Amino acid sequence: MFIKDFLWGGAIASNQADGLYKYKKGTSIADYRKFEKKTQRDDRGEFTSVKFGEIDFDEDITANYPKRRGIHFHETYKEDLQLMKEMGMKAFRTSIDWSYMFPTGKEEHPDENAVSFFGNLIDEIIKNGMEPIITLSHYEMPTTLVEELDGWYSKETIHHFVRYAKCCLDLYGNRVKYWITFNQINMANFDSLGIRFTKHENAYKAIYQGSHNQFVASSLVKKYAKSLKYDVMIGTMLSDKIAHAASCKPEDILFNLRKNQMQFLYPDVQIRGEYPGYALRYFKEKGIAIKMSDDEKQILKENTMDYLSFSYYYTKINDASKDDLDNMFVKSTNPYLEKSEWxxxxxxxxxxVALNTYNDRYPGLPLFITENGFGAVDVVEEEKVHDMYRQNYVSKHIEQIGEAIKDGCHVIGYLLWSPIDIVSCSSSEMTKRYGFIYVDLDDEGDGTGKRIKKDSFYWYQKLIRTNGRER
Structure with a gap:
């Protein structure tokens, strides 16, 4: 069922794990994400307001900034990677912190300490028998580019990102085959784009301009990668948002089609190399004029992505009576599905369904699930964590990957989010745990930092050893 060299593994992000803040000369957007205790556990709507998660960069000495410390992976990565090797992982995904390599984003040359750290990290991943999967932008944009250029709204940001990406490919391209330019590019929120949406008369116009500039940057990175002697693959990554129609009413069917199309826009441009008709119609109807040169169109056409990766956590439904086409984030929930605590x-x-949809839409293109996992509150009892709920979630999803492969889908790997507990992206807390390895740190950063193998650790170990046959 699963190919012999199937990439079983796990994924993290630098800003959620490494704890680089005290070493950096610059700051990133993630460095200013605060932990704010909530009365209820529901972070689905984290970036759905008109501000799209926009935050300021005013230092608050009373605030808790968990992503500045992460799980101190910078100091523990050797031991942690050995645990992942013991689990049997074949691949490990992480990100390079753009603001560590280029503190303001505008430097001509990278920070030598950053070059050394990420080089050593990649070497250690390989030493432990894992394929490194590297993300170039995972919510770690230098804040200088936000404040001075309005992030990805500016064409100048393309230049700065491509310089950074070329540097990374030059430094590590001989050791890293799989690259992802932008994490979940279709999320298109403040963390990803760094655009001050509240300063724009039309926030959606700003979003699509910023996204276009990211498309161009990705294609320029791909163009450069083709000139290298190394065997590298440049991929795009989505947050899977293929939704179901709320009912069989024609209004819901059509609304669902149009909503899904605006999610397909992101891979369509990067894989097919041009803007699809449905998007051009939408832009015209909404008065959105993207600044796009003929040269940029040519760059997109000639430099498409080598593989499609995506995160998958949940699905939503599209209800024409409750939602609107402009809202990029689906709001309605499916009454037939169980939910997590969040x-x-x-x-x-x-x-x-997602794998088959992508496989049919982009025939022959490798598909890579680069995030999937279950966030929950874990309880430690006598140095053990019994997390059958996590095993059940992952097992059922892997079963469906197997079914998709039988359907003919070209799936090359599966990365668990995450192999070890890290700071949550959406809620900046440690309470919401995904890992198969427990980390003794709480929301305030207190604890021993001790690593404990959960029951799921041994379960995943067996699954990988049998190449998915035993779940």
Whole structure:
């Protein structure tokens, strides 16, 4: 069922794990994400307001900034990677912190300490028998580019990112085959784009301009990669948002089609090399004029992505009576699905649907699930964590990957989010744990930092050893 060299592994992000803040000369957007205790556990709507998660960069000495410390992976990565090797992982995904390599984003040359750290990290990943998967932008944009250029709204940001990406490819391209330019590019929120949406008369116009500039940057990175002697693959990554129609009413069917199309826009441009008709119609109807040169169109056409990667956690439904086409984030929930403690619908079958949909839309293109996992509150009892709920979630999703492969889908790997507990992206807390390795740190950063193998650690170990046959 699963190919012999199937990439079983796990994924983290630098800003959620490394704890680089005290070493950096610059800051990133993630460095200013505060932990704010909430009365209820539902972070689905984290970036759905008109501000799209926009935050300021005013230092608050009373605030808790968990992503500045992460899980201190910078100091523990050797021991942590050995645990992942013991688990049997074949691949490990992480990101390079752009603001560590280029503190303001505008430097001509990288920070030598950053070059050394990420080089050593990649070497250690390989030493432990894992394929490194590297993300170039995972919410770690230098804040200087936000403040001075309005992030990805500016064409100048393309230049700065491509310089940074070329530097990384030159430094590590001989050791890293799989690259992802932008994490979940279709999320298009403040963390990704660094655009001050509240300063724009039309926030959606700003979003699509910023996204276009990211498309161009990705294609320029791909163009450069083709000139290298190394065997590198440049991929795009989505947050899977293929939704179901709320009912069989024609209004819901059509609304669902149009909503899904605006999610397909992101891979369509990067894989097919041009803007699709449905998007051009939408832009015209909404008065959105993207600044796009003929040269940029040519760059997109000639430099498409080598593979499609995506995260998959839940599905939503599109209800024409409740939602609107402009809202890029689906709001309605599926009454037929169970939910996690944080309100995320559990839909393993939806993963099979997504894989088949992408496989049919982009024939022959490798598909890579680069994030999937279950966030929950874990309880330690006598140095053990019994997390059958996590095993059940992952097992059912892997079962559907197997079914999709039987359907003919070209799936090359599966990366668990995450192999070890890290700071949550959406809620900046440690309470919401995804890992198969427990980390003794709480939301305030207190604790011993001790690593404990959860029951799921041994379960995943067996699954990998049998190449998915035993779940």
């Amino acid at each position: 309100g995320w619908e559990i839909d393993p079958t939806g993963l099979r």
